[in-house]
Amino acid sequence: MLSSGGGSDSCSKDMAVELGDEPHVLVVDDSLIDRKLVERLLKNSSCKVTTAENALRAVNYLRLGNDTLEGTVSEVNMIITDYCMPGMTGYELLKKIKESSVLKEVPVVIMSSDNIPTRINQCLEEGAKMFMLKPLTRSDVKQLKWHLMKCRS
Amino acid sequence: MDLIQLQRQLVDYRTSLYHEGFLDEQFTQLQSLQDENNPDFVVEVVSLFFEDSERLLNELSKALEQQIIDFKRMDAQVHQLKGSSSSIGAHRVQKLCIVFRNYCEVHNVEGCLKCLQQVKHEYGIIKTKLESMFQLEQQILNAGGSIPV
Numbered sequence: 213m214l215s216s217g218g219g220s221d222s223c224s225k226d227m228a229v230e231l232g233d234e235p236h237v238l239v240v241d242d243s244l245i246d247r248k249l250v251e252r253l254l255k256n257s258s259c260k261v262t263t264a265e266n267a268l269r270a271v272n273y274l275r276l277g278n279d280t281l282e283g284t285v286s287e288v289n290m291i292i293t294d295y296c297m298p299g300m301t302g303y304e305l306l307k308k309i310k311e312s313s314v315l316k317e318v319p320v321v322i323m324s325s326d327n328i329p330t331r332i333n334q335c336l337e338e339g340a341k342m343f344m345l346k347p348l349t350r351s352d353v354k355q356l357k358w359h360l361m362k363c364r365s
Numbered sequence: 366m367d368l369i370q371l372q373r374q375l376v377d378y379r380t381s382l383y384h385e386g387f388l389d390e391q392f393t394q395l396q397s398l399q400d401e402n403n404p405d406f407v408v409e410v411v412s413l414f415f416e417d418s419e420r421l422l423n424e425l426s427k428a429l430e431q432q433i434i435d436f437k438r439m440d441a442q443v444h445q446l447k448g449s450s451s452s453i454g455a456h457r458v459q460k461l462c463i464v465f466r467n468y469c470e471v472h473n474v475e476g477c478l479k480c481l482q483q484v485k486h487e488y489g490i491i492k493t494k495l496e497s498m499f500q501l502e503q504q505i506l507n508a509g510g511s512i513p514v
Contacts (some may be wrong), residue, residue, distance in 0.1 A: 243445070243448055243449060243452070244413055244417075245410060245413050245414060245417065245448075245449045245452050245453070246448065246449075246452055248409070248410055248413070249395070249398070249410065249452055252398045252403065252406060253398065256398065256400075296444065325444075325447065325448045325451060346448065346451065346452065347391055347394070347451055347452045349394055350394065350397065
């Protein structure tokens with residue numbers, strides 16, 4: 213089940229996925245099983261995948277909050293994060309990403325095992341590209357890829 | 366037992382697991398992620414599920430033995446168990462976790478204790494069944510056959 217956010221569909225040249233390139237997706241989830249599952253789903257869809265076991269590690273990886281280093285990490289084309297995580301939640305991570313001048317254009321997808329409409333709306337309003345119910349399926353990933361690819365100029 | 370019989374036995378066994386509600390569609394999704402490049406994917410993920418579950422069930426048992434029960438922490442743990450059982454398609458375990466969480470929410474100790482027993486029971490069953498299924502698969506591979514889809 214997918215919910216799509218509104219918001220700008222315009223993509224900067226930096227975010228456009230070139231023909232033949234493998235999109236690079238950052239997957240953030242405290243569950244090892246879910247990280248493995250999403251990673252395999254994405255890799256089977258010709259994506260390059262980096263995983264992080266919590267939001268803090270994702271923040272560090274992305275160099276969020278560091279003006280000089282932000283965006284210098286191996287370019288991430290999409291971030292998929294679990295909502296419920298200990299410490300910083302996926303929602304809080306989403307906010308941090310949207311606050312970053314460099315990374316705010318990177319589409320962020322929130323995953324959750326709970327179907328809570330207020331939570332979904334909260335995330336979409338904060339700028340999440342999509343909200344998806346876990347466990348993710350192959351057709352979910354197809355939709356994600358379509359979203360990434362349509363940014364091609 | 367010859368190869369054809371083994372393969373038939375596996376298909377029947379698998380079908381019964383779905384039929385009886387032990388497994389759901391998510392397990393099929395899991396199997397579809399396995400290929401020549403990742404031949405042990407299902408076993409790996411299911412093994413993680415076994416490890417995770419046993420740890421969580423232990424922690425839940427301990428939590429319910431305490432003088433003061435930390436329902437919030439228990440709820441988080443049941444949430445984890447619900448998540449991982451859902452991710453591998455362990456349908457009955459997942460469903461019980463939903464009930465368990467409801468009891469946590471209203472701080473119902475009796476309800477939690479009962480649920481824990483039920484979850485342990487269902488977990489034991491699905492573990493045995495999946496291990497039997499993996500054993501059958503291994504027998505087929507050892508006999509030079511391939512696993513029917």
